[in-house]
Amino acid sequence: MSSRDQIFSAIRKNKPAAVPGVTPDLSVVIGYPDLLSQFSTVLTAIGGSCREVASAEDAKQFIASLDKGTFVIDTTAEHPSGLAQLSPAALASVDTAIIRGGVAVAENGSIWVTENEMVNRLLPFIAQQLILIINEKDLVPTMHQAYERISINETGFGVFIAGPSKTADIEQSLVIGAHGPCGMVAVIVRES
Amino acid sequence: MKDHATLAEAFIQDEARTNWHDETLWFVRQKRDKAAHGLPEWEQLREWASQIKNHTLSHMDSYLEEFERNALANGVQVHWASDAAEHNRIIHDIIKKKGITRIVKSKSMLTEECHLNHYLEEQGVEVVDTDLGERIVQFRHEPPSHIVLPAIHLKKQDVSDTFHEYLHTEKGNNDPTYLTRAARVHLREKFIASELAITGVNFAVAETGGFVVCTNEGNADMGTHAANVHIACMGFEKLIPKASHLSVFLRLLARSATGQPVTTYSSHFHKPKPGQEMHIVIVDNGRSNILGKADFRNALKCIRCAACFNTCPVYRRSGGFSYHTAVAGPIGSILNPNFDPKKYADLPFASSLCGSCSNVCPVKIDIHDQLWKWRQELTKAGHVPLMKKIMMKGMAFVLGRPALYRFSGASARWVLRYMPFMVKFKINPWYKQREMPAPPKQSFREWYIQNKKK
Numbered sequence: 001m002s003s004r005d006q007i008f009s010a011i012r013k014n015k016p017a018a019v020p021g022v023t024p025d026l027s028v029v030i031g032y033p034d035l036l037s038q039f040s041t042v043l044t045a046i047g048g049s050c051r052e053v054a055s056a057e058d059a060k061q062f063i064a065s066l067d068k069g070t071f072v073i074d075t076t077a078e079h080p081s082g083l084a085q086l087s088p089a090a091l092a093s094v095d096t097a098i099i100r101g102g103v104a105v106a107e108n109g110s111i112w113v114t115e116n117e118m119v120n121r122l123l124p125f126i127a128q129q130l131i132l133i134i135n136e137k138d139l140v141p142t143m144h145q146a147y148e149r150i151s152i153n154e155t156g157f158g159v160f161i162a163g164p165s166k167t168a169d170i171e172q173s174l175v176i177g178a179h180g181p182c183g184m185v186a187v188i189v190r191e192s
Numbered sequence: 193m194k195d196h197a198t199l200a201e202a203f204i205q206d207e208a209r210t211n212w213h214d215e216t217l218w219f220v221r222q223k224r225d226k227a228a229h230g231l232p233e234w235e236q237l238r239e240w241a242s243q244i245k246n247h248t249l250s251h252m253d254s255y256l257e258e259f260e261r262n263a264l265a266n267g268v269q270v271h272w273a274s275d276a277a278e279h280n281r282i283i284h285d286i287i288k289k290k291g292i293t294r295i296v297k298s299k300s301m302l303t304e305e306c307h308l309n310h311y312l313e314e315q316g317v318e319v320v321d322t323d324l325g326e327r328i329v330q331f332r333h334e335p336p337s338h339i340v341l342p343a344i345h346l347k348k349q350d351v352s353d354t355f356h357e358y359l360h361t362e363k364g365n366n367d368p369t370y371l372t373r374a375a376r377v378h379l380r381e382k383f384i385a386s387e388l389a390i391t392g393v394n395f396a397v398a399e400t401g402g403f404v405v406c407t408n409e410g411n412a413d414m415g416t417h418a419a420n421v422h423i424a425c426m427g428f429e430k431l432i433p434k435a436s437h438l439s440v441f442l443r444l445l446a447r448s449a450t451g452q453p454v455t456t457y458s459s460h461f462h463k464p465k466p467g468q469e470m471h472i473v474i475v476d477n478g479r480s481n482i483l484g485k486a487d488f489r490n491a492l493k494c495i496r497c498a499a500c501f502n503t504c505p506v507y508r509r510s511g512g513f514s515y516h517t518a519v520a521g522p523i524g525s526i527l528n529p530n531f532d533p534k535k536y537a538d539l540p541f542a543s544s545l546c547g548s549c550s551n552v553c554p555v556k557i558d559i560h561d562q563l564w565k566w567r568q569e570l571t572k573a574g575h576v577p578l579m580k581k582i583m584m585k586g587m588a589f590v591l592g593r594p595a596l597y598r599f600s601g602a603s604a605r606w607v608l609r610y611m612p613f614m615v616k617f618k619i620n621p622w623y624k625q626r627e628m629p630a631p632p633k634q635s636f637r638e639w640y641i642q643n644k645k646k
């Protein structure tokens with residue numbers, strides 16, 4: 001018998017009597033009177049920063065005003081062809097990545113980003129600094145509504161990103177910038 | 193084989209360090225409380241999580257089939273391992289076939305359970321652990337002492353000494369930011385050069401055939417997206433039925449673990465990137481056996497948040513190594529006796545049965561009840577040393593006889609007041625490192641009767 005068959009037969013023999021499933025009743029889940037202020041409060045608390053702008057044009061201007069270093073990859077604009085195939089060694093010198101985000105979650109400051117938007121899966125992690133552009137209308141209160149809005153298998157890879165990378169593995173002292181970005185900015189566009 | 197009490201004795205030699213360990217973990221527990229209290233539906237969330245897990249356990253075979261089918265359709269290769277040895281062999285075969293030499297691994301308690309690093313080392317293959325805490329303990333040839341905070345037993349000067357030796361950082365520079373940056377530079381080289389990335393799995397989703405990996409550091413993503421081969425290892429109990437269930441578990445996991453609202457990265461893997469190979473190794477290693485035990489199967493609901501570690505008065509004061517196993521703490525104490533009742537017979541006794549673990553557990557595992565049940569089982573099986581047996585029998589005898597219980601309580605109070613040396617005597621292990629409390633003048637019962645009459 002293969003290991004697979006062995007495992008299945010042991011599970012079938014030993015599993016308990018059927019227990020019904022449960023569908024969470026979302027009416028008891030927390031809501032926020034002001035999604036944007038909740039989102040930006042949480043994101044700031046976890047080491048990110050947040051900027052609200054009136055339009056896509058204003059977003060461009062704001063981002064232009066930031067110090068982004070010399071090697072910038074902006075997947076929302078024209079980007080190097082072959083970005084998807086760019087080697088890790090080549091990406092290692094990216095100073096700033098600019099990527100469009102999808103659903104943003106007020107309760108935890110996270111933003112859903114899929115492979116389509118990042119183009120290269122390594123980009124949002126290897127860049128020294130990450131800028132995500134989102135629409136205010138994509139704010140939802142909690143993860144429950146977020147999963148209602150997305151299909152997790154729409155692309156081969158998707159990730160909720162909440163702030164810059166961090167660690168507290170040395171004596172529980174928080175250090176921003178572990179292996180991923182040392183800084184993360186969310187630009188929230190009010191009009192769609 | 194040294195038991196928990198003996199190993200704990202070594203840990204508590206350095207009192208300042210023990211106190212730091214104790215207080216730091218208690219601080220993490222308080223952060224968990226704050227995060228939990230921020231959600232009015234917290235208890236409801238725990239209940240949902242528990243019910244989803246109970247449901248999944250009772251339909252494990254059909255959900256595993258569904259998961260496998262969908263993962264295969266996504267272009268992922270699925271492997272099945274009955275035990276640790278087979279898990280290690282599957283991974284080594286992939287490495288051998290492709291002639292891989294540069295391997296990075298993010299945190300996976302399953303690979304610790306299977307002693308994967310050690311096995312591969314014996315085959316001449318080096319694995320670089322990339323979680324900062326795990327890299328620190330790997331340099332020191334130590335196992336992780338905590339499933340979420342692997343280097344919590346170390347102080348920054350220890351890390352500084354270790355990094356000075358291996359990464360040539362400045363001697364005596366203990367600044368956590370400086371040390372973290374040094375590790376960042378060192379590990380970026382490893383990520384960029386890696387050919388294979390090994391990760392654990394936090395949740396696998398039957399309906400989509402995908403899986404989720406959670407980190408704060410970004411090390412799982414740096415590894416998997418740089419390398420051309422990704423192997424994800426999971427115990428079969430990581431499965432949940434639906435994508436929408438992820439919301440329940442992701443809301444609970446980080447809040448329970450560190451008090452964060454969510455981990456920095458919750459990465460959802462479904463298909464390999466073009467040109468990449470993705471493998472999933474699904475491991476049994478005793479889990480199907482636990483599934484058959486009505487008293488103990490609940491432990492399979494665990495999501496490895498470590499809230500039960502941080503709250504446990506025994507763990508906080510005895511450290512992870514005293515549990516002599518990969519998964520320590522209260523959950524380790526109820527899981528490990530399943531694997532080897534004799535070797536881990538001491539663990540269910542490493543508890544005060546205060547029940548705090550069960551109260552914080554996000555999936556409502558009856559941890560302290562299981563600890564109690566394990567004590568009975570192990571005693572029956574003859575794995576418990578004589579002294580503990582006598583004490584347990586004494587307790588059962590006294591508790592089963594109310595009149596005697598009242599008398600012995602009164603006499604214990606009298607003894608504590610007038611002859612404290614009797615209980616402070618060496619044979620009573622409870623007195624080690626403890627000052628006995630001043631005994632109350634009255635028992636609760638005496639007080640109750642007196643006050644009822646008033």
Ligand code: SF4
Pocket residue numbers: 448493494495496497498499500501523549552553554555556557559
């Ligand atoms: S037993 Fe519960 S509290 Fe302990 S690690 Fe597992 S899920 Fe967390």
